[in-house]
Amino acid sequence: MIATILNRQLDQLFQDAASEGLLPSPLPSYKLTRPDNPEHGDWAINVALVAAKSVGRPPRDLASDLAERISNLDGIARVDVAGPGFLNLFLEPTFAGRVFCDHFLPWLDNGAAIQPERRQRIHIEYVSANPTGPLHVGHGRGAAVGDSLARLLRRAGHDVTREYYVNDAGRQMQMLGNSLWIRLRQQHGEDVELPEDAYQGAYLIDIAAQMLGTLEDPAAFFAQPEAAQLEQCREYAEQAILSGIREDLALFRVEYDQWFSERQLHHSGAVDAAIERLRDAGATREEDGALWFDADRYGDEKPRVLVRDNGEPTYFAADVAYHLNKLERGFDQMIDLWGADHHGYEPRVRAALRACGIGDEQLEVHFIQFVTLVRSGEKVQMSTRSGKFDTLADVIAETGTDAARFFYLLRRPESHLEFDLDLARRQANENPVFYVQYAHARVCSLDRKAQEAGLTLSTFAAEHLSEPADRDLLQVLLEWPDRLRRAADQRAPHQIVFYLQDIAAAFHGYYNKQRIVDATPTEVAAARLALARAVRSVIADGLDLIGVHAPETM
RNA sequence: GCGCCCGUAGCUCAGCAGGAUAGAGCAGCGGACUUCUAAUCCGCAGGUCGGAGGUUCGAAUCCUCCCGGGCGCGCCA
Incomplete structure (x- = not known):
């Protein structure tokens, strides 16, 4: 400011x-x-x-x-x-105090709004994990970053819609249905082996038991044609897993405005329409019985299949349709958060949009690097294939939502993250979450003391905040609107976490240096209390942006 | 082989629309509680910013090459 x-x-x-x-x-x-x-x-x-x-x-x-x-x-x-x-x-010496009194406090009192340079209708998509198993720690990072970024963009004055793209079509889902079917038959007493390419995770055993319990007449179920059994298994597995994902995300305070079904996209004809659009643009050709998109003419390294030789559209074709659909809904900016292992996929999506005459700047793709869990000083090995991995729910149960969300944002998304579970769980000073929350609780405590002392804020002026200690704290505090705007512009919610640590450190230092409630004369106490309250308000604002609670006592 | 990301203090990482002596946390060492919450604070120590060139008055930051680590290069999603 x-x-x-x-x-x-x-x-x-x-x-x-x-x-x-x-x-x-x-x-x-x-x-x-x-x-x-x-x-x-x-x-x-x-x-x-x-x-x-x-x-x-x-x-x-x-x-x-x-x-x-x-x-x-x-x-x-x-x-x-x-x-x-x-x-x-x-x-x-009085300048920072004047800015605080004349600009910052009125700004806070009026809702602390941020004006974007240009207000945008933003569509943001994050996590979008296939509903083939529970969310794991890697998805947790995408969830924390995506949800916080959405909050941040909204806070910065944009019109934001949050969406989860449900990949409920395609072969993975068939495979999932098949895996559940085998588990179901096993529990029904049949001696069948789970194929090697099936989903091995133990969660399917639980779901199979659940499903078996809902069958009024198991014998009748197994008497149906295989295709019907498989279809019901796929349906059941998808519903069970998706509702588990929803529960995990809710527990993690990660919210969505919309859950968008890939299957729906196929049924509505949008996928065919997207393929037609590319064909009309003269960007496709048929070869080896398949329909290809000439992605290499639009910046990708080679052509990509849109429709397989068996007539089935590819995942890519649906994804083109999905992105076109977002634009048809009137969004002028699409933000996709993808796992780092999908970066090779970006050029073909961009190529398709280009072929449709859509500007490159309308799509932003941000990649989230991997997470390594560290427990008892050792890296935890993960393997999705074998179904041996730590779920997001495990991590939340171990550390709580506050610590987990904070830790996920402790690094830039494009850096690998070492998530130290022991540190996140520790209720002690090495844990940066508590450091920030403690600063908030401290001001709350001061406020209670001030009320007991009958201290009012009515009379103070900028001159009462002109000591070096005041100016040091004011300096960091008054940075908030700029840092907030910058974090939003750069789509970098982790910068909020860095700021929170800065403001907490500045306040803790101030607290140790200056008396606040019992400072004399009263005008000085009132001025310092106003400053402390502004710090609390800013910390609460920042914590809310990353989905972490701001406790009043600790 | 090609492409993307990363390489900064013992460890984990900021800083990278170029700016003066490169920062933080943790770990280490030394201090501060009869005083508004010590889950705090203050101090000390710790560095060829992976390497080599280049652009610039000025480079951790921009360009080129090299080295190391991760990931990707399916008619999978």
Whole structure:
């Protein structure tokens, strides 16, 4: 917020300077940054360095001409020309406090809204795991990132729809039905082996037992033609697994506006229509009995099959239809979150959209790297094939939703994540979740103390928040709107977690340095309490964005 | 072989629309509780930013090559 206010003034000043010929026109893009060396002031501007060449003057000369003008701006105590030509700004001690009182508090009171540069209708799709087994720890990461990103985009002022694409068509589902059928027959006393390519997971044994219990007349069931038995098994397995997935996600506070069925897409004729659209675009051809999309003409490395030689459309064909469907529903931005193992799939989807004349920028694909679980200091080996893996439900049961969601966002999505279960479970200071939550609880505690003491917020002014400790905390606090906007623009919910750790650290430091409720005079106490409450409000806001609770006591 | 991601402190990782002396947490060491919650704070130590070139006034950040790790290259989904 300080940066925004300074930038507004600086832009005007530099425009004026440009029209006088002191700076080039148009103005080159310059940066207002926080130097890491305090001797370099509160803020630094590199405008003289980037403009020097086109004006034909040494950067330091140019800087000193600008320094005088800048020093007259509101809130600026002093301007130094330093190094190769940086302009170092020193703020008046009361400036941050003034921004807090005049801008930040009113902003908070009015709902703390963020205005996007351009409000978009965004469709975001995440997890979309095949309903062939329970969600595992890898899906958990996609769930945490996707749900948090959706919250973040909504918070940043966009119109967001969250969707789970249910892959309920195709051979995997046949295989699932078949696997359940075998399990069912086994439990019915038949001596049959589970084929090697079947789903081996123990969860199907439970589902088989369940299903057997619902059959009024098992003998009659097994007397039906095989196809009918298989169809009922597929149906039962899908429903059972999908409802398990829904439960896990609900427990993980991961929400959706819509569950979108792939089978529905086929039935509605949308897949055929998509294939027709590609054909009309002249982007397809028939070969070896199959229908191919010439993806290589649109940026992919080779042609891709749309319709198999047996007449069945591929998963890819359905996916093209799905993306076209999203656009038909009026979204102007699609965000897909995929597991990193699907990155090779992106070019063909893009190619198809291009062939349909759809702009590349309408689809964003973000990849979520893998998760390695660490338990008792050792990496836990996973294998989906054999059905030996840790489920998301296991992790939630072990650590709780708060810790798990926080941990999943502790790294950038494109980095491999080592998820240390022992650390996440530990109720101690090494655990970063508690660090942030504790800061929130601390302010709540202060608030209770203030109420006991009858402290009111009525009378305080910016001057009461001008000590170095105040300014340090204000600096981080006032960054919130910018950091929030930046995290949304970059589709990076993990940056919210980083900010939360920054603001919590700043507050804990402040707490240890300054008396708050019992500070004297009362005006100072009131000012500090207002500051602490603003910190609480921001922490609660940030935690809510990542789906983590903000406790009032700990 | 080709493509994508990653390589930064002992460990796990930020920083990468170029900016001045590269940061955090954990682990290690030393301090701070008769005081609003010590699940906290303060200090110390810790680095050829995988390597080599290049662009630039300036490179962890951009470009090229190389090395290491992961993943992908199905008429599977």
